[in-house]
Amino acid sequence: MTNTARAMTRVAGVIGLALAASLALTACSTDDAGEGPDKLTLQTSWLPSVQFSGSYIADDAGYYEDEDLDVSILPGGPDVANDAVVAAGNADIGLTNADNVARANAEGADLVIVAAGFQKQPFAILSAPDDPLNKPKDLIGKRIGVPSADTALLDTFLELNDIDKSDVTVVPVGFDVAPLVSGEVDGLVAFYTEQPTAYTAATGEKGVTMLVGDYGLDVYAQVYVVRRETLDDPDARDRITRFLKAEKKGWGDVVDDVQHAVDLTVETYAKDGGLSAEQQLAQATLQLDLLTSPDTEKHGLFWISDDGIKRNIATITALGISGADASMFDTSILESLADTK
Amino acid sequence: MRSATLTESLALSETSRIIDDERRRVRLRARRTSLRRAAVLVVIVVALLVVWQLAADLALTRLGVAASPLSIVRSIVDDAGLYLNATAVTGWVAVRGWVIGNAVAILVAVLFVQIPALESLFLRLALVLFCLPLVAVNPILQLTFPADTARVVLTALSVFFTTLVGAILGLRSADGGPLTMVRAWGGSGVAGLRFVRLPSSIPAVMTGLQVGAAAAVLGAIFGEFIGATRGIGVLLINGLMGLQLDRIWSIAVIATIMAAVPYALFGYLRDRLAPWGASISTAAPAAGRRASRGATRVLRPLAWAAGSVVIVLAAWWAYLAAFDVSSFVGKSPTDVLAYLTSVDDAGENRAAIAGALGTTLLHGGIGYIAGLTVGVTAAVLFVQFPVVERIVTPVAVAFRTVPIIVIIPVLILALGRGLGAVVAITAIVTFFPTLANTQSGLARVPIDGINLMRSYDASRWTTLWRLQLPYTLPAIFASARIAVPSALLAATLAEWLATGDGLGHYIVGSRAESDYAGLWAGAAVLTVVSLIAYSVVSLVERRVLSTYSPTHVS
Structure with a gap:
């Protein structure tokens, strides 16, 4: 009995040691605390690409440094839950969509949107030019490819436009454009800047895109989101304010010089991603449609208007997410930055 | 008498000459056969490549299905730096995860074999780890550890179980004769481990390491799905997004080579170190226990199973507590x-x-x-x-x-x-x-x-x-x-x-x-x-x- 007990203790010790050793092997040292710029972590929503080029410019041109910030830009990916990364405190600020924020909040997170990178919902229905889907009614009788995470989006889109679900054949797809190229589907739920570009590259033809945002499903996208407690802490709030100031400047540069944003992305920040410069340029150009709006002309990039908030809440409610109201937006930081460009 | 001996010795030398000749002939034939085999192999591989090239050129590439061998080679040569870099990054994660996963697996296997009670309680936990869907594990690990650590842990997890099972079976494969001998001579459990079990486990462990190589590459690539700036997985995702056939197929070829090289290496090492063979496959299933009678026969396994369930649930809670996983996610x-x-x-x-x-x-x-x-x-x-x-x-x-x-x-x-x-x-x-x-x-x-x-x-x-x-x-x-x-x-x-x-x-x-x-x-x-x-x-x-x-x- 005691023998077994002793053996067990030894075993536990050995396992503990092994675990400690393996963790020590993999952990990287993070304890270079002390004076220096304030550290801040930004969780982006996908692998490095021109979609985040504003942040790359802010980093490269020293805009973060000017604000006394040391920003780590974390890559996202297909299996990253950005909202959760922020909610769990692993990043200070994250990029996601307004409806995702509402979902996270409905599940117990307390996230607040402080800026809107994309003024429009970038989701679109992409179709082939010889069989175009120009308006919602065109979807009737068609086969539409939908990625795993976006089923609810298409359902709501159909509902808002009075189309019976049974009139559309939903085909589950992944995140590539192949099913449309091969003719397996007639339309594809796509990201406005991504799949249309890939489609053109693959077929040599320009696909037809219908933004779901133009037909009732409009939310802010690529929003900057923080935990509410971050805003309640004056120091943390100040860091976020300085960050957004630098970030806004970076994105301003993107709007002014798309080619530079593409070069910096392809040659530096995403240089190991094997991205095609032409496809990135096409994406960056399309992206301008999302970055700018009448609101941003007047108040500067990232702007969140009262109308916009109303539109967002209406869409979010239509998506069947409960509990969303205007408190999930905080425009005070943007207002304080309204003069800067 | 004497002449008889002479005849005998003559006959003997004659025989030995014949034997020598025969030996030489056999060796020559063997060499010729292996040469012929190699030639056949080369011909087959070349034929397959030609068929692939033709199919790709005629239809597959146009249909968006497959890149041709030549375009894959071209892609790899043109972007050699890119691929090399990605291979190094992903390879380094794979190697660390592989080493840690295997080391822990072998250690745990030794503990299980030396202290059977541990096996009865914890083997199911190990099996649970093996059965966990990667799709779910990945985001949870990402939220628990820094990205690099999360990737290494994922890789170690994907390697762990097969090596564990292999090592347990290997360590047990010598039970019976030799081990009884050590005991009879008064050897301790440690002596049995050192002189009998460890040596006889070599082939099975090597097979585990071999199979683990492919699992490690899978884990390391999949680990990049939780966000990475470099690596094979990054190239794969970007290739898919941009529908770059050359990229996707080149990655498939490179990932296969990454897994195949260590696979071949450990296969070779196993045959060198332990030519007597025996692999995971032929060893007896781990569960073969002494049969007991009546009620205990049902009750004992049930008790162990219940114990295992408690341990699995406790491990679940312990993970959430130990790593302070946010209650939003955990x-x-x-x-x-x-x-x-x-x-x-x-x-x-x-x-x-x-x-x-x-x-x-x-x-x-x-x-x-x-x-x-x-x-x-x-x-x-x-x-x-x-x-x-x-x-x-x-x-x-x-x-x-x-x-x-x-x-x-x-x-x-x-x-x-x-x-x-x-x-x-x-x-x-x-x-x-x-x-x-x-x-x-x-x-x-x-x-x-x-x-x-x-x-x-x-x-x-x-x-x-x-x-x-x-x-x-x-x-x-x-x-x-x-x-x-x-x-x-x-x-x-x-x-x-x-x-x-x-x-x-x-x-x-x-x-x-x-x-x-x-x-x-x-x-x-x-x-x-x-x-x-x-x-x-x-x-x-x-x-x-x-x-x-x-x-x-x-």
């Missing part, structure tokens, strides 16, 4: 139970999970059975018609080591997104290990047995049915057992990346909707089902082996 067993039974939508949740589970079981089940059947049949055909073996083996070896994460996109391109693609994927992960195990099992049938059958003038098929197959049953079952979780894992990956249904979709969809209780519930249900299926196969295995192959049980 859901405990009680949360999952509530999700399935007591929350408002519990009924809907159960129905949704049950429906998704049905789909996943269909995907996994069809592929699993098809993979097993075709795998065994192919191995039998190989033994019966060696020509077939020579043609198929190069392809089989390549496929054996392709990490599924790169097979999936390629198969989707080729087969579309229907049931066919998912079934093909699950069939492939089942097929190749089954083929390899069955082949090596068939190769190990004692020559005496075959000679006996021959002397009775038994037909080829009688020999197969009466001798070879019964001898190979343990190998077939070993692969059937381990293929259960692999088939379900592959099904969930394919459901996420291709078909968008089943539990793979449910788990990813829950994550996308921040419904973490749903994610944990989906993962828990899949794990439990995977465990049950594994146990059912083990049960059938024990039944069948105790009837047909008594020597292999206990």
Whole structure:
């Protein structure tokens, strides 16, 4: 009995040691605390690409440094839950969509949107030019490819436009454009800047895109989101304010010089991603449609208007997410930055 | 007298000359045969490449299915720096995860074998880790550790179980004779370990390390799905997004080489270090215990099973507590139970999970059975018609080591997104290990047995049915057992990346909707089902082996 007990203790010790050793092997040292710029972590929503080029410019041109910030830009990916990364405190600020924020909040997170990178919902229905889907009614009788995470989006889109679900054949797809190229589907739920570009590259033809945002499903996208407690802490709030100031400047540069944003992305920040410069340029150009709006002309990039908030809440409610109201937006930081460009 | 001796010695030298001649001739013939074999292999490989090139040029590339060998080579040469860099990054994660996963597995195996109580309690925990769906584990690890650590942990997890099982079986393979000898001479448990168990476990451990190489590459690539700036996985995702066929296929080739090189290396080392053979496949199943009588026979395993369940649940809670996982993301067993039974939508949740589970079981089940059947049949055909073996083996070896994460996109391109693609994927992960195990099992049938059958003038098929197959049953079952979780894992990956249904979709969809209780519930249900299926196969295995192959049980 005691023998077994002793053996067990030894075993536990050995396992503990092994675990400690393996963790020590993999952990990287993070304890270079002390004076220096304030550290801040930004969780982006996908692998490095021109979609985040504003942040790359802010980093490269020293805009973060000017604000006394040391920003780590974390890559996202297909299996990253950005909202959760922020909610769990692993990043200070994250990029996601307004409806995702509402979902996270409905599940117990307390996230607040402080800026809107994309003024429009970038989701679109992409179709082939010889069989175009120009308006919602065109979807009737068609086969539409939908990625795993976006089923609810298409359902709501159909509902808002009075189309019976049974009139559309939903085909589950992944995140590539192949099913449309091969003719397996007639339309594809796509990201406005991504799949249309890939489609053109693959077929040599320009696909037809219908933004779901133009037909009732409009939310802010690529929003900057923080935990509410971050805003309640004056120091943390100040860091976020300085960050957004630098970030806004970076994105301003993107709007002014798309080619530079593409070069910096392809040659530096995403240089190991094997991205095609032409496809990135096409994406960056399309992206301008999302970055700018009448609101941003007047108040500067990232702007969140009262109308916009109303539109967002209406869409979010239509998506069947409960509990969303205007408190999930905080425009005070943007207002304080309204003069800067 | 004297002349007789002379004649004798003359005869002797004559004999030795003849023997020498014969030896030389045999050696020459052997060399010629192996040369001829190599030549045949080269011809076959070249022929396959030419067929591939023609098919790609004529149709496949235009259809967006496959890049041709030449364009793959061109892509690799043109972007050599890019690929090299990515290989180094992913390789470094794979190597660390592989080393840690294997080291811990071997350590745990030694502990299990030396202190059997530990095995009874903790082996199921290890099995649970093996059955956990990667789709669910990945985001949770990402939220628990820094990205690099998360990737290494994921890789270590994907390597751990197969090596653990291999090492346990290997350490046990010497039980009986030699170990009794050590005990009889007053040797301690440690002496038995050092002089008998460790040396005799070498082949099985080496096989584990070998199989682990492919698993490590899979883990390291999949680890990049939680966000990375560099690596093979990054190139793969970007290639898919941009529909760059050359990129996707080059990655598939490179990932295969990454897995195949260590695979070949450890195969070679095993044959050098332990030419006496014995691999995971032929060793007896771990469960062969002393049979006890009456009630204890039922009660004891039940008690151990209950203990294991407690340990698994405790480990679940301990993980959440030890790493201080945020309650938004980390859901405990009680949360999952509530999700399935007591929350408002519990009924809907159960129905949704049950429906998704049905789909996943269909995907996994069809592929699993098809993979097993075709795998065994192919191995039998190989033994019966060696020509077939020579043609198929190069392809089989390549496929054996392709990490599924790169097979999936390629198969989707080729087969579309229907049931066919998912079934093909699950069939492939089942097929190749089954083929390899069955082949090596068939190769190990004692020559005496075959000679006996021959002397009775038994037909080829009688020999197969009466001798070879019964001898190979343990190998077939070993692969059937381990293929259960692999088939379900592959099904969930394919459901996420291709078909968008089943539990793979449910788990990813829950994550996308921040419904973490749903994610944990989906993962828990899949794990439990995977465990049950594994146990059912083990049960059938024990039944069948105790009837047909008594020597292999206990």
